[in-house]
Amino acid sequence: MSFSFATLGNDLYTGKRSVPVVPQRRRFYLVSLVMIVVAVLGLVTQGLNLGLEFRGGSEFRVATTSLPGDYEQVAREAVGANEDERGVGVTLVGNNTVRVQTERLSDTDSQKVRGDLATAFGVPESEVSGTFIGPSWGESVSKQALRALVIFLLAVALLMTVYFRNWKMAAAALIALAHDMVITVGIYAWSGFEVSPATMIGFLTVLGYSLYDTVVVFDKVRENTTEAFANGRLSFAQAANLAVNQTMVRSINTTVIGLLPITAVLAVGALFLGPGVLLDLSLVLFVGILIGAYSSIFIATPLLVSLRRRDPAVVELEKKAARFQARKAKDVAAAEAALDEAGEPVTVGGGAPVAADDEAATLTGRAVHKYAQPTQAGPRNQPRRTPKSKR
């Protein structure tokens, strides 16, 4: 796998193989648009499954040593003995922890329920965790998180504008970010995963991760386009597409490595711990990082190209690049013709913008005049000079 992956990396780097991310951008936009519509639809029709923290209520966790088979009945009776049924939910968490969620209980009630649960399951009272959550808590946490988010976005937009010296890069990155946010929320709406404050934390991290990913790709885009602006050989779209392809191996590796520990947490959380900070966080990170990786490759850069399409400098560069490429194609054709006459069929360059599948061109796509090719003799026999070391 490694070998083929490395080869793929080489081909992507040189442009021999290229994923047409930028040229096919309308297709990716369409895919994303569909996903966003579905996500919004899910949010409207399904709503989010808000956790206890957002609704308010009481939760008890009993860590039993040996779980009775009819734990649900036991728990219900323990709680119901106190009060009539008040929307009691009993779930098994991990191997032998019973989670009991009830409506909001008063302080004295919850102490009593704790005692009753401990007796019912035959464990000391200290093994029963009680959580009481006022309905305003989740709200205040999300309000703070939202405020943090807005300020973070402003700060990042500023940072990126300063770093890339171009506000359109910041804009494209932020649109890609919004795209990630909407789709992640949509996945939560459709799947019915519980949204807890830990999910909010994870969500904010995902935004950071997604931006991080985009920044890495954009840094390469900036490098390639700066070069293109300097030498006028590639149009802006071509340079950007090359950048995406060149960083693709990195993006894949990063995503895989980022996802590996999260998958481990997710698996351990799902198998042994049940709902909790660990599982909530890793789930949202898993979903978010996947989408973040998609958007940083397939959405952010194409968006940048679309945004800058009408910039005078970009338009001019495109003309310049087209002229250069046409001239080069002609040169190459002439060279081929010349070579054909000489009976030495050498495929050079081809019409591809970044022709590099032969020694006749440098890796940066610059065609090398056939006389300059070290292994290629000129039309006449040139005097060969032995290397210094052999003299």
Add this chain to the structure above:
Amino acid sequence: MAAGNQTTAARRSLLFLLAIVLVLGGLLAGAVYLSDAKTQPKLGLDLEGGTQIILEPKTAAGQSVSTEQLNQARDIIVQRVDAGGVSGAEVTTQGDRNIVVSIPEIPTQEVRDAISKSSQLQFRPVLAVAAGTPQPAATPSPSGTGSPSPSASTTPTTASSASPTNNSAVPDALMAPTPSPSASPSAATTGATPTDPTDLAWVTPEIQQAFDDLDCSDPQALDNIVDDPTKPLVTCGDDDGGKYILGPVAVSGDKISDATSGYQSNQQGNVTSEVEIALTLNGEGAKQYADISRKMVALPEPQNQLAATLDSRVIVAPRFNEAILDGRASITGGFTLDSARALSDQLKFGALPLSFVEQTSIDISPTLGSEQLRYGLIAGLIGLLLVVGYSLLQYRALGFVTVASILVAGLITYLTITILGWSHNYRLDMAGVTGLIVAIGFTADSFIVYFERVRDELRDGRSLAAAVETGWNRAKRTILVADGVNFLAALTLFALASSSVRGFAFTLGLTTLIDLLVVFLFTHPVLTLLARRPFFRDGHAWSGLDPRRLGVPTTVRYAGRGRFTSPAPASAGTEGGVA
């Protein structure tokens, strides 16, 4: 030559990193030996077991709570928790609104109630005063001589040297006398119905008995106190060691409209050296105060003292020198500026009906907490192994550099968190642990960015040593800006969000900084040095930097701009590739 400089610089960076690690390790070792630091990070309540209660002030709509008020409330809650006999509790303010009480055990209902009840300031007339511990005999203790118990001899907060000489210079003033052990009331007139708060008839035999039994040196003495505003109260001084019988509430504390402290001015308007607390009462309070003061000023010591109680404890019990009719009282008597300010704050804010509601309360049993931690660590370990496996597969021998870097980062993170736990009481909670696990991915990514850059440079036909340098120069910027974005996210979250989010943000920010440190001081120097080893330099098939595998043609090749490259850069340095 350049290459020589690079190796020297690389060695210097590694030494610098070693120095950092040694300093951190030394700091921790020193803290463990000389102080009470632990060699393990402090754990949050959700991992260690315990209770966390988040209190939110109950305020009228639109009314905001000032930081001053919140801090005042926090101090009061600290006193209450301590008084409840709970050890190791932490009370912190969160944001500009909430108060977080963390208790490393599951508290009783009484402690819970005590924590969130509103703090009440009341003025009650003093009926009797005595030293803080039960007297050997119920007879009046000899006034003026010290009391046998050590607590009684402690200096009173309010007035260490109340001197009667001030009286003449201070008209319209309240004096704060030392609540010196003076006569307990003479045999109470039993049977009579008390008519007003100053009536000694309140002191029934039961009250007298309770008063005699009260031992103020016992911190739990007042745990079961019942504070009914219409009944007399037997209580202790805040920390002056005196104990009191107080009449029913004469003026409630919410009538105080202001309390300030400062130097008193005399009749001529000159500022004297006497520190006073100036109280201002609102209309109704002023009237009540006038009534009570008119009545009390005529009474003998100690009945002419009006005690201010906060949460049932006497904070100050000044004596009336004259009736105060305008609702402006001045308390003097041996205050320092600081003590006066503290007291006036207590009077002012203690008076505010700042009551709290439990926003959340989380009890975690120690078993559940340790289970969470155990699985969290298992998950982290599995995640780390997966990352190691993947990077070895992808980067071959170079993967070991990643692994070593992650280990170094882990070591520094561990040391930092443990030291912070000791110095700043930083506690690692579940969200923090998750942040650390997630950080493995982030940290590994900066190596990937770097290695891929180096590979790119190799593909351009540079020698390994040159590729490492140019690759680094380009990757450096990317890593810096990407980590900058990450750090910005952590910073914003930390500054603006609440507790559990903060724990996460903190570890995220910390690991981002440590990632930068490790990339600059470990990964890059190590790679620079390794690039000169034959195994990597000659592109061994398992080095992960094999030029043939990276698609570099095997023949000598023109690389543009007058440069030629050869695939086996045995003659590294002589080539023109060093940009």
